[in-house]
Amino acid sequence: MTTSTAGARAGTKILEVADLSVSFVTESGNVSAVDHVTLDLAPGEIVGVVGESGCGKSVTAMSLAGLLPRSARVTGSVRLRGTELIGAPETSLRRVRGKEIAYIFQEPMTSLNPVLTVGRQIGEVLQVHERLSRKAVKARAIELLSLVGIPSAARRVDNYPHQLSGGMRQRVMIAMAVACNPTVLVADEPTTALDVTVQAGILEVLRDLRDRLGTSILIITHDLGVIADIADRVVVMYAGRVVERAPVTSLFARPQHQYTHGLLNASPTPGRHAGTDRLQEIPGLVPVLSKQPDACTFADRCPAASDTCRGSAPGLSALGSPDHLVACWHPVEAT
Amino acid sequence: MARYLLTRAWHSALTLVLASVVVFLGIRALPGDPALALAGEDRSPEALAAIRAEYGLDRPLTVQFGHYVAQVSQGDFGNSIRTGIPVSDMLRTALPVTIELSVLAILIAAALGIGAGVVAAVRRGRPAEWAANFLALVGLSVPHFWLGLLAILYLSVATGLFPASGFVPFFEDPVGNLHHIILPALILGTGLAAIIMRQTRSAMLDSLSADYVRTAKAKGLSPRAVIGRHALRNSLIVVVTIVGLQLGGLISGAVVTESIFGLPGFGKMTIDAVFQRDYPVIQAVVLLTATAYIVINFLVDLVYSLIDPRIRVAGDAA
Numbered sequence: 001m002t003t004s005t006a007g008a009r010a011g012t013k014i015l016e017v018a019d020l021s022v023s024f025v026t027e028s029g030n031v032s033a034v035d036h037v038t039l040d041l042a043p044g045e046i047v048g049v050v051g052e053s054g055c056g057k058s059v060t061a062m063s064l065a066g067l068l069p070r071s072a073r074v075t076g077s078v079r080l081r082g083t084e085l086i087g088a089p090e091t092s093l094r095r096v097r098g099k100e101i102a103y104i105f106q107e108p109m110t111s112l113n114p115v116l117t118v119g120r121q122i123g124e125v126l127q128v129h130e131r132l133s134r135k136a137v138k139a140r141a142i143e144l145l146s147l148v149g150i151p152s153a154a155r156r157v158d159n160y161p162h163q164l165s166g167g168m169r170q171r172v173m174i175a176m177a178v179a180c181n182p183t184v185l186v187a188d189e190p191t192t193a194l195d196v197t198v199q200a201g202i203l204e205v206l207r208d209l210r211d212r213l214g215t216s217i218l219i220i221t222h223d224l225g226v227i228a229d230i231a232d233r234v235v236v237m238y239a240g241r242v243v244e245r246a247p248v249t250s251l252f253a254r255p256q257h258q259y260t261h262g263l264l265n266a267s268p269t270p271g272r273h274a275g276t277d278r279l280q281e282i283p284g285l286v287p288v289l290s291k292q293p294d295a296c297t298f299a300d301r302c303p304a305a306s307d308t309c310r311g312s313a314p315g316l317s318a319l320g321s322p323d324h325l326v327a328c329w330h331p332v333e334a335t
Numbered sequence: 336m337a338r339y340l341l342t343r344a345w346h347s348a349l350t351l352v353l354a355s356v357v358v359f360l361g362i363r364a365l366p367g368d369p370a371l372a373l374a375g376e377d378r379s380p381e382a383l384a385a386i387r388a389e390y391g392l393d394r395p396l397t398v399q400f401g402h403y404v405a406q407v408s409q410g411d412f413g414n415s416i417r418t419g420i421p422v423s424d425m426l427r428t429a430l431p432v433t434i435e436l437s438v439l440a441i442l443i444a445a446a447l448g449i450g451a452g453v454v455a456a457v458r459r460g461r462p463a464e465w466a467a468n469f470l471a472l473v474g475l476s477v478p479h480f481w482l483g484l485l486a487i488l489y490l491s492v493a494t495g496l497f498p499a500s501g502f503v504p505f506f507e508d509p510v511g512n513l514h515h516i517i518l519p520a521l522i523l524g525t526g527l528a529a530i531i532m533r534q535t536r537s538a539m540l541d542s543l544s545a546d547y548v549r550t551a552k553a554k555g556l557s558p559r560a561v562i563g564r565h566a567l568r569n570s571l572i573v574v575v576t577i578v579g580l581q582l583g584g585l586i587s588g589a590v591v592t593e594s595i596f597g598l599p600g601f602g603k604m605t606i607d608a609v610f611q612r613d614y615p616v617i618q619a620v621v622l623l624t625a626t627a628y629i630v631i632n633f634l635v636d637l638v639y640s641l642i643d644p645r646i647r648v649a650g651d652a653a
Contacts (some may be wrong), residue, residue, distance in 0.1 A: 008389050013460070045507040065389055065553065067549065067553055068550055094556075095555065096555070097552065097553055097554060097555035098554040098555035098556075099555055100551065102553070103550070103553040105546060105549065105550060107546055107555075108546065109544035110545065111547055111549070111550045113565050113568075114365065114547070114552065114569070114642055114643070114644075115572075115642065116564070116565075116568075116645060124554060124556060124560070124564075125549075125554045125555070127554055128554065128555055128560075129555060146513040154471060160644045160645070162644075162645050173550075176550075176554065
């Protein structure tokens with residue numbers, strides 16, 4: 001079971017995010033995107049961050065290596081092997097990006113540069129971080145393309161992105177991301193733009209990379225199926241906050257936050273909906289907050305909300321097992 | 336790629352043929368009888384008939400056109416009515432001046448425009464952008480002739496930094512040549528520089544917010560590589576198109592600039608010919624301008640396909 005192996009390796013954390021908050025200064029005022037997010041990643045572990053669009057999961061991912069635009073205010077701490085990255089100078093962040101923390105983005109078509117060959121785009125990372133010769137760069141690019149399962153890589157290396165299919169492009173993105181053997185791979189919705197069959201292949205590549213290279217992976221998605229498929233641990237986010245954090249089996253078996261419970265009820269899971277024909281949706285939308293209130297941000301959509309929920313914000317605490325944390329005043333009873 | 340170029344070359348050739356027909360008919364459609372103009376004092380029917388026979392004006396239009404094409408294709412544009420000098424000789428001395436002036440103006444405009452455009456986009460919302468925007472507005476709004484006069488007044492007459500007019504061929508005196516031509520080229524390039532700056536700026540703003548630029552940053556590339564290799568190269572596709580469309584404006588700008596600075600170029604030759612109703616010269620000048628347009632458009636397409644690989648493939652598939 002992946003959970004136990006990850007647990008065994010979890011002694012040293014490779015990435016520790018503590019109290020990370022991000023807000024944006026916009027023309028229409030302040031927008032709070034991420035509020036005191038805490039999460040960590042052990043070597044070789046795959047952690048899934050799940051939530052609806054606008055819950056702050058992508059902003060969290062981008063802030064790790066300082067990729068947010070200048071309008072973002074970031075506070076808190078992101079430590080990579082103990083080194084603080086928040087507030088680090090741009091030059092040292094550049095050495096981290098691509099080399100220590102690498103990214104895969106959602107849209108492989110727009111995320112690859114249309115006017116450069118895929119070999120060139122992979123080669124760039126190698127030239128910047130490894131200082132390889134031109135010839136070695138090309139050889140390594142071909143090697144990487146085969147590693148991520150692209151057939152006839154020696155020919156594909158000279159292709160432009162538009163000459164490849166969506167799945168192939170995402171494999172190129174992955175090849176580019178793992179080129180320098182990064183410690184942490186951040187995959188921001190890596191399968192969202194792809195067909196289901198292609199999705200499975202991409203997840204397989206990610207799992208394979210973790211097994212072979214020991215890369216820690218932070219996978220951002222709104223798809224619980226992807227989480228169930230690949231993650232060791234899960235972080236559930238809602239309106240910028242972490243509302244539940246648990247090992248994947250524990251979360252799917254005993255969701256404790258009302259929101260997580262609602263999410264699971266809203267997605268088709270075999271056996272879960274015995275007796276009901278319809279999936280249950282969560283009414284309402286994720287709120288856009290200018291300021292984080294001292295209240296549960298889910299209260300307005302929550303079936304169990306009380307005055308306590310509207311009066312003060314719940315903190316993360318363990319109810320049953322010590323590694324299953326939930327921030328809820330009225331957690332779903334374990335059945 | 337080869338197929339794409341062949342298609343474009345074929346289209347260019349067709350346009351050129353049409354342009355020559357229009358030029359040929361346009362001259363014939365003008366009011367007034369050229370024979371009368373040539374005859375001078377002696378306007379007897381015999382003299383006029385002799386002139387018509389000499390110039391082939393008594394033959395059908397199609398025959399005249401065939402004759403005209405045959406001559407032009409050999410570089411024979413006839414003689415100037417005013418001076419009797421072969422038009423091809425006039426072109427031989429005038430064209431190099433204009434080509435040098437235009438090429439220099441384009442280089443200056445591209446360097447200034449692309450540079451300022453990139454700075455304006457990268458330093459968005461800061462003084463550098465405001466300065467670039469202001470300069471672009473000035474470059475667009477101020478007419479060449481006025482800017483040229485100001486330059487002559489302050490940079491030539493008052494300070495003597497540059498000669499106010501005249502020209503020295505490059506191969507006789509390269510330094511003197513540049514000294515004479517740099518100021519006109521700068522003036523001629525200002526409008527184009529402003530247009531290039533604006534296009535570069537907006538194209539750069541687009542590409543800087545594109546996903547692939549985020550990818551490039553996430554790879555740990557230096558700002559220089561992110562801006563130059565990723566954002567600028569994609570922006571240049573738009574810029575090249577706009578520059579291509581504006582090059583025609585450069586030709587008319589050259590006419591004005593050459594007149595002001597007294598450069599013996601194609602533009603000055605055009606103005607003189609128009610004022611003197613020198614039809615053979617006008618005819619040659621119009622045809623050459625049309626040809627220049629067509630050739631420039633073809634070159635722009637060529638550059639296009641070099642920058643954007645997607646165009647190459649699309650052309651091959653067609």
